[in-house]
Amino acid sequence: MAQDVVDIGDRKQLFIDGRWLRNAHGVKLTVNPPVKHERVLTPDHPWESRFIGHYKTIIEHEGRLHLWYLASGPSTSNDRATHHQSTCYATSRDGLHWERPSTGVIEWEGHRDNNIVMCGTDEISVMLDPNGPDEHRFKALSPVNETPVWPESLKANTCKPCPPDNMYYECHLLTSPDGIHWKIAGVVSPYAHDNNNHFFFDRRLNRYVAYFRWNVCDNVCGIQRIRTLGRLEFDDPMQLPWPYRLNAASNVLPDGRVGWQGGEFPIVMEADQQDPFLPCTDINDAPVVQYPWADDSYYLSFPSFYRHYDQDVIPVEACAYEDPQRANVTNRHNTGVKDVQLAVSAEGVNWERPERKPYIPLGLEGDWDGGMTYAGLGLVRRDDEIWMYFSGVQARHGTADHRRTYGGIARLVQRLDGFVSADFDYTGGEFTTPLVRFSGTHLLLNVDCSALGEVRVELRDERGIPIGAYNRSGPYRGYSMAESIPIDRNHLAVAARWRDHDDVAALIGRPVRLHFRGRAAKLYSFQFVTP
Template identity: 40%
Template structure:
């Protein structure tokens, strides 16, 4: 077996890559802490629902883009996506957010608002290559509307004869946006799509909403391109009709599907808006937070509630999926963010926002919450308007290798590392412990680093130094193939890292 070269880079137990053998170990999803609501509706036009979040760290500040819906009485007869309004807020600490007074667009109540686009639904990302001199980029679908000139001439037509495209907009300052004239993909991709530059492969990638016949379940498709603004490649289907504007309906088989419901999911399950991140604080870790929607069309509750009465209605929560390449995904089946109680702010839908920020030993993310189910706004369910909630996760804490009080062990495949110390991100609380043995590539314990000589790691720490009776130094083993054997009792291990003799975060 060829050893894995890990150097001094952090490695996480998100999957079985670092588990060659185990007994009594389980990989466990760790939900985040639901913290406070950090942004609530400030006006009538924000009260319908918050959705389509993007969070960015910009020059030491945090920027939050979010969408709301123009109320019926001010919509000028327009329907659907033409009424989406994209707004922006800013924060110094990620807790207290101030709406930026952009002063750009009047949707009927003057320009004193934080609106920067109208008619779009998508996500914002920072382009490290600053294509066309712009850091800020938006990707999504656009609907022509009278309020924003950049939307004029765009196509996003719903109904039985769907037709649309994926557009890009760019900005130098994050406030003033212009549209790239030609769309990058000629497909009707509703809801929230995303793109970003993936430095691991040196290409731009996009995760888009598709449909899987015959049920037409929502699925996640993936595209990639060497350049951002040119038309992105796909495999044409000559049997599909082309709309009057030269565009198509939903993606079906033109791009590969990378996330989809399967036989373990209940009927009418939809997987979409995946919120994919190349996790920057460990090596080769992709995490995604797809919204998992259970459509209740056709269900009967025999008077208990209103299930099955509206079309395209049902509850929605957030899942976790992990990958090493952004293509092949493992989706955990228990919710990553669960719904709250019926009638509470998060009792109907929770949508994860795109983006994560590091605050010390925590990862902060944001989700939109609503007491209403998907397309259930007009049901007679109890509840008030929702908002934007902070979610707090331990650094690297999405998944852990766990053992109960009866204990467990795991052994890694052969590894080659650099650095004189080994650190663990581990939670042993008060009664747990972790011991580490270093073996040669054949699995034979190395004298001085045997399990019998190991000093246990206990309590709870992000970067706990591993010791043996002779001390913590492992430098003489650097550069040669070794295996790590972990023995756990009532403990969680999230990851490990070799490095210099100080704590690593």
């Protein structure tokens, strides 16, 4: 019987899911949280004095890092939308030291010497579009609230305001030639999506893909779903609205607002029966990226899971840095804590969480990130590290005292390809890959064996028999486990060796299986390359 062969060519393959693990014994997938580093931005200006962070996007473009982030500050204006929440802009060459350029775009309390680029926006995300004209190079998604300090916002085609705070929640597309001067293109969806909706051009599909916070109110398997992640595909982001599915069952309120939704957007991620505290656990937001340093399809998401307290069981007592009235009365059913997990997917539709543990955990109670953490949208590579940025809040959701200052944006450092690893037990383990066909002359491994660990690799044929081969010059070269040279220590790209050689050119184009055996080691990725 013919066996399926995966053509991997010279493309890097990651161990983020179980696709490469067959007949595994003493091996498990392990999520590797990044290391928290310094806060790179804190609320230093009056227009940021309530908080900064929450939702933010990092993009590297033309030799600089560009950051758009949510900020809020007090205002003497009676127009709550004017300075309730704004989008601010910062830039950096090294990712450590950030500048807030004076953009002159928005007037704040009588002056334009600030880094605000949009006002009345809420929970914004930004993308750099590889297609389309320069005037629409940057695109963003956000609700837009009409405010006189940003004339462009007056073009917002908004629905009825959503009480009690009279904020609008239709999702708008905005475009910009430079990331600073923005215009509203129109409404992509009329629904109340709320947090961190975003989209990107999927290089695998050659289409655009959007992910939305999606609020539903129904029961599946006995679970009442509220906050979930929805998904759309489309060809042209400027063709508005985007192609959601109309559903007559949606809850349209008497004033015209759309309340809880039905099946307009396919749901691709949600809390399930393995999660605790249901139905009081759901997904607040879930930034999704297509991993840029492996050509095959690897999608990563960093969902913020929200445990909102069942206050019939857990009464909320405000901490010293929280507002006791908001904690105990106003937000009785919307108070709780959040942290970030890691989810992975091969195609961006079917998601799994290899381990359901915090990827960006809370800090100590009372620390600046002790109540909530939020992952930023975007990955940055610096040499052999991947940097992300996250924000934290000292207070729990729904308890913030607006007389205080919260938040900040901090740097995270992850090993290249290091999000998930195939970990060999201390006493040993092994596994075999499916059949692959490759095109490189050497096999490189990203592996950490430290001092007491090691990894060996054997190449097998379709029948599972270790391979011996002759190259053109004649000498026999074997690829069996007995001939494999053990790898120790910590490497980002170490060549596998067998006795006196590391050349696999004789096997190019031939179906083979890789059989790994090791102990006390973490294997992150493998790749066939030609030096």
